[in-house]
Amino acid sequence: MINQRFNLEDYSLPIIISQKARDIATKFALQHPKGGKREQVYLNTLAVWGVNCYLEWMQIATELKASDSWNPIIQLCANVADLQITGVGRLECRPVREGQEMVSIPPEVQIDRIGYVVVRIFDNLKTAEILGFVQNITQEILPLAQLQPIEELLVHLNSPQRLEFPIPVRLSLWLMDEWTGFWQSVSRQPTLGLRSLSGRDQEFVQGAKLIDLKMQLGSQSVVLWVALTPETEGRIAVRVRLYPTPQDRHLPPNIQLILLSETGAILSEVQSRLQDNYMQLPRFRGMPEEQFSVTVRLAEASITETFIF
DSSP states (O other), rough: OOOOOOHHHHHOOEEOOOOHHHHHHHHHHSSSTTTTHHHHHHHHHHHHHHHHHHHHHHHHEEEGGGGOOOOOOOOHHSSOOOEEEEEEEEEEEEEEEOOEEEEEEGGGGSSSSEEEEEEEEEEESEEEEEEEEEEEOSEEEEGGGGGGGGGGHHHTOOOGGGSSSSOOGGGGGGGOOOOTTOOOEEGGGGGGOOOEEEEEEGGEEEEEEEEEEEEEEEEEEEEEEEEEEOOOOEEEEEEEEEEETTTTTTTTOEEEEEETTTTSSSSEEEETTOOOOOOOOOOOOTTTEEEEEEEEEEETEEEEEEEEE
């Protein structure tokens, strides 16, 4: 709920922009063509840096270098100012200049975000202030008067309800060799020991992640494998498999691999048998911005990974 009595001047948090932060912003900006893109990248960098400092003060772990806003290729392709919060997701940090009463939220950052923080960058580029926070965005132009105090961000990060909504993994980034979270390119992870991969499998973009199912009497680890094949008209074909870890020869019996639609409906599911060395879902396709989830379940333990094309 919006706090109608919230006054930006009363609740804003001042930030000193260090020379190191300005040097990083300048380095990023100079990697792009002259004009608006350089200024955009410069201000976005300062905004993310300021929020990162605040969260460090609050002892909240972040992964600054893993954020899209710290990646020159993604900077060029999109107007991003995200900060990866460890184990949580991406927080968008949007800059505004002195005198502005509204902030623009680009379409490309209106998904895959756990919230939005607005940072005012003063004209001297040496000081800033964190103005406030909103959890959800419903329009591209957000009036600053609709912001909540920045303390609401800390409440949101500690909310148990937040954990019920996994942040989707954007598969289009894999096609650009950009990997987030604990997902890694299979070619860079020989230790995962994906023994059943054929020569034909090597032709596709492949990502893998170690899944640890916390069981009542310990844990059971498996490897979730996802392969992408770009097709015509923007479609992407997907194959999903589950493998044992290198120290295990076979999958545990009766483990389930389930494909879910964006609404949570079960589209397909498979279950391992005795001595299966891998199992896979039927091949399927998706269009840009479509979403799906994959659940790995064993007895009462389950983990769900959400993806967006």
